[in-house]
Amino acid sequence: MARIISLEDVLKDQIKEINQLEMVTSFIQNKEELKDSLIQAQNDIEDLSIGVLGLKKDLEKMKEHNVSQRKLMALYQQLDDRIIHMTNNFPESLTQQLDRQEEKLNPIIKEKTPNSYKKPLAIVTNSDLTKCEPIITGDSIVKDCRKMLFKDPEDSYIIKELSDSEFSKIPKYMIGRQTLSTVNAFITTINQIMKFKYGILALGKVGARKKGELNLYLEFKKEESDLKAANQEGEIYFFNADDYERETNSKLDKTKLNLLTVLRHCKRIHEIRLGKNVKYRVITS
Template sequence: MEIQVKKQEELKKSLKEIQKSAERAQKEAWHLLEHMPRYLPKPLQVCNVEPTVKHKEETKAVEPKCEKKPAKGRAIKEVALITTEEFENVPAYMKGRITYDQINAVVEEINKAVVDKYKILYQPLKSMSAPVRNLYHRFIEEETRDTNGVFFIVDNDIKQFTKLKLDKRFYIMLSILRHCQRVREIRSSGLVRYVIC
């Protein structure tokens, strides 16, 4: 009788440990679900499985009918958001009163400018209107040997595609992004090109 009681107590302890670990795992899962990064890729393919039956006696195997993937465009590199650890490691003299949210808001605006610029560059010339074609030619003129094969923007792109003010505060945020190795500068022919790392 005592042996059975001891076994029951051991079983009870092990069940409590399993319950605690399951609760911890559930809390971690909820945390991950609530703090899902916005920049993760979305699923591309959705399959619908529909059974097909010809006659009552004759049945056919189930065939998945897959929807077409969206037209494959060229991937445009974007600046990754700053993590809290990286922001805490930025020296205080650089940060000043700038907050973590302000930095990531600027990163999102820069990403918007990069995407808009490269959408224009990847468009066929025949489908462009006159103002868009002028932008296209400006983008081509801004490219050099140093920027071949990399994604970059200049101050005019930020003015054109975002509502950001190019003031001292903005350039401080750019220096923080350089410190965190999100962007780097290429200076030549009177232009500063911000290359996405």
Template structure:
């Protein structure tokens, strides 16, 4: 055996002996009555420290959960803000504009000279006949439309279709309300068709057919348009009257 190996072995044995001596010394101390109270206090402090560490761990878990909830809330608020900004920047043109305040003072004062003249006998105006038009869909109504009916159609697309249908209704009934002698030949042909399409069920109603939409608008009568009609029926904007091989879209 080399001297180096012998020295290592002696060092290892001496280390073990030292550990055994320390262990015996500590055991003797533990059996000393004068140190029992000190050891009891140390044990109590250890238990207290362990309990405190458990509370700290529980608080850390709670704070992590709270942080995750706040991150989710932040994400929701960011999406809502983006949607609100988009709506603000894309307000439909057909919505009413905010009236200007009447209290605002004009920049330039102008004098108005009113001339008082003898009024001429007023002619009795002809009674204007009112043409019923569909009301636009509100945001709340759009939100309540089932997804299977709405499909991918947007709020603006639906209201644009309503405006086009109203054009056809107005175009048709302006011809119906004019005297026959004031109509052009084409308008007279249309008037005859309008009369032929009327039934006892349409009396007093405002309605159009597919041909009227083709006549007065650029709307295509396709699958997408019929999807729009399903939404308008669901929102009680139109109802259908069938007969003589025609579907009549009546304004509700």
């Protein structure tokens, strides 16, 4: 019996064939683009293959390095065991002999403390003698020049606190809401910074090395040389933002910079700019 094909089935078959023909036609029309895409894909696969081979080689090298490291660790362990064995079995007679030889070669020398350096005496001029403090002895008045003759270098870089009269003359726009006690507390902090800095410099290179502050000493000396090279005359005592941060573990913020402006106004410090570096020189009397 013959199979009856409906019109709908015929149309479906025709549509299917048309779709296949369209696909084949599209392939034929875009065969060059498809060819280029396939070539590009092939090149990418080859590049990936080369990369994988490179990774395999690197992995092999890492494995070899790992093996050599393990061998080296084993040798270190053997050496450590031998050293421990030699230490535990070192003859006591040889130990005593070595101690005696060391005492002969290195006599015991009393180590000087870091603060054992001699402070330099100040050079006193005739004008300085007028600054000696008067002492009343009976009916006569003599001048005490001990402080002038044996002047401590610390007296040169210590900033004097502001008095009430000095504080009252500071412009309101400059001081803002800061009080006299706040300004003087800031001066005390600066004095501590200066004392530490010039205490390190007073040790000298040898003393700074013994104290473990050689790098800091060399840094301070370089800063001094830079200032002298900038034609800063006379005895120079100064500090900068790094010194402040090192001593206080805090930076010079806007408030502290305003206080420095106040100290400049009151003739306590002088600002020196060397390029981007700012240093604050203490004005010595």
